[in-house]
Amino acid sequence: MDAIKKKMQAMKIEKDNAIDRADAAEEKCRQTQERLERVEEELRDTQKKMMAIENELDKAQEDLSSANNLLEEKEKKVQEAEAEVASLNRRMVLLEEELDKLEERCKVATEKMEEATVNCDESERERKAMMQRATVDDDRCAELETRLREAQSILHEAEARADESFCCLLLFNLWLFAYFSACTQRKVMENRSLQDEERANAIEEQLKEAQSLAEEADRKYDEVARKLAMVEADLERAEERAEAGENKIVELEEELRVVGNNLKSLELSEEKAMQREEAYEEQVRSMEVRLKEVKIVELEEELRVVGNNLKSLEVSEEKALQREDSYEEQIRNLTGRLKEAETRAEFAERSVQKLQKEVDRLEDELLVEKEHELVHEKERYKAISEELDSTFQELSGY
The missing domain is CATH 1.10.287 (Helix Hairpins)
Known part of the structure; x- marks a missing residue:
């Protein structure tokens, strides 16, 4: 019984750690999102500058053609x-x-x-x-x-x-x-x-x-x-x-x-803007790769934590045979949640593949996915916490 309590306390501590990691991941996601917003803002500014330069170039070409016509x-x-x-x-x-x-x-x-x-x-x-x-x-x-x-x-x-x-x-x-x-x-x-x-x-x-x-x-x-x-x-x-x-x-x-x-200066400015745009695109690609790597690491860490929880629950099931039915139900629930986590992992992988194809919608999909995952993680940890509390209360009642 003491072992079960210790295990429950360990699981609670692990739950708190998981919540902290989730908060850290959320903070990291928020920072990444802010960086993405800054990069996108810089890209929009660059696009505006490019459009302004193109407009100036068109105007300069029109002035040049009108000047040539006047000269003729x-x-x-x-x-x-x-x-x-x-x-x-x-x-x-x-x-x-x-x-x-x-x-x-x-x-x-x-x-x-x-x-x-x-x-x-x-x-x-x-x-x-x-x-x-x-x-x-x-x-x-x-x-x-x-x-x-x-x-x-x-x-x-x-x-x-x-x-x-x-x-x-x-x-x-x-x-x-x-x-x-x-x-x-x-x-x-x-x-x-x-x-x-x-x-x-x-x-x-x-x-x-x-x-x-x-x-x-x-x-x-x-x-x-x-x-x-x-x-x-x-x-x-x-x-x-x-x-x-x-x-x-x-x-x-x-x-x-x-x-x-002026046309030569505009051409030089356009070349510099193209170089800056290429540098920004390279930064965006590197950030996308880093985001994918971070997301995969987080998913692997989550799977590892779930696996450890599953192992601890299996050990608890072997030690508490008198509570086999309840623990089997918990194991089935945990197995379903594991499958749900695997499904989310597969969905995340598909989302990553989709993000590779749809770079323009990276921010919205990443934000929706992170919010969805964080909400589910919070709900899952909340449900696990409630179940652990109820189990602890039941064990305390016995």
């Missing part, structure tokens, strides 16, 4: 501006050539106009000289007519005088000579005046033509000057646009360089 557009605009500048330069060269031609034509027209003016002045002087000569000739004609009238009067007087026939003949010849010379000079003067009028008309026509050419040259010169001013203004605007395009290209190249540097 600016290059196209610069090429268009250069083509426009080249066309304006060609137009300017053509206008300068046309201006040179017009200046040459204007110079020729001016020379012609000066020559026509000189000719006109000479013709005017000749006309005045001819008019003076005509006046002189008219005076001479009047004088000759006067002399002719005098000669006629003399002729009449000579006719009256018969003895002066020779003088009459002489005077008649003189009158004929004066008359013919006057007619000849009149015709010559008329021909000269007609020629002078024709030359004056021709010179006036040349002068009008030269004036029209000069006016046309002045008009074309003004038009060319206006076009040249417009072309110069267009050229200045095109040069300003080209300069603005070059400045924009420099700014875009600088922005592209900054984006490239």
Whole structure:
């Protein structure tokens, strides 16, 4: 009887030790769970950082593509501006050539106009000289007519005088000579005046033509000057646009360089994050292995304790044959609990295998399993304690 009491006390002590071990295992499980939570929190932070880095990378790539598109557009605009500048330069060269031609034509027209003016002045002087000569000739004609009238009067007087026939003949010849010379000079003067009028008309026509050419040259010169001013203004605007395009290209190249540097830094950050993620995954795998090992050791320890309890109960059964029925019932209960423990062990092994396949649900399953096992262990130890207490009371009653 004392041996049974000692055995019961030993079993109670062993029960307390098992409860302490269960509490220690629960504390270890809680610490492991906290470590897992910290690791998962770090993994979530790393995933958030990775997502932020990926977003920044996508944004940088979008900025790079938009910068490339802007650069291509600016290059196209610069090429268009250069083509426009080249066309304006060609137009300017053509206008300068046309201006040179017009200046040459204007110079020729001016020379012609000066020559026509000189000719006109000479013709005017000749006309005045001819008019003076005509006046002189008219005076001479009047004088000759006067002399002719005098000669006629003399002729009449000579006719009256018969003895002066020779003088009459002489005077008649003189009158004929004066008359013919006057007619000849009149015709010559008329021909000269007609020629002078024709030359004056021709010179006036040349002068009008030269004036029209000069006016046309002045008009074309003004038009060319206006076009040249417009072309110069267009050229200045095109040069300003080209300069603005070059400045924009420099700014875009600088922005592209900054984006490239940011992209390189993001790639380096991504590589470091990948390395940290691999290190975290390695830590998680090592912790999973350690958890599996700890769980297997705990299950083996529990089975060993149950086996020791079973052996002690079998020894108690051999020593207490008078209580065989009750002890057999206890043994059957303990055997059922052992089978339940084995079933839990198999379930735990299957859970371990399942945890190997389902790493993402490691925390939830481990927590549920540990809580389930701890609850069952507490209930089992509580039931064993109650049975031991009842048995101790029954033994004390006997």
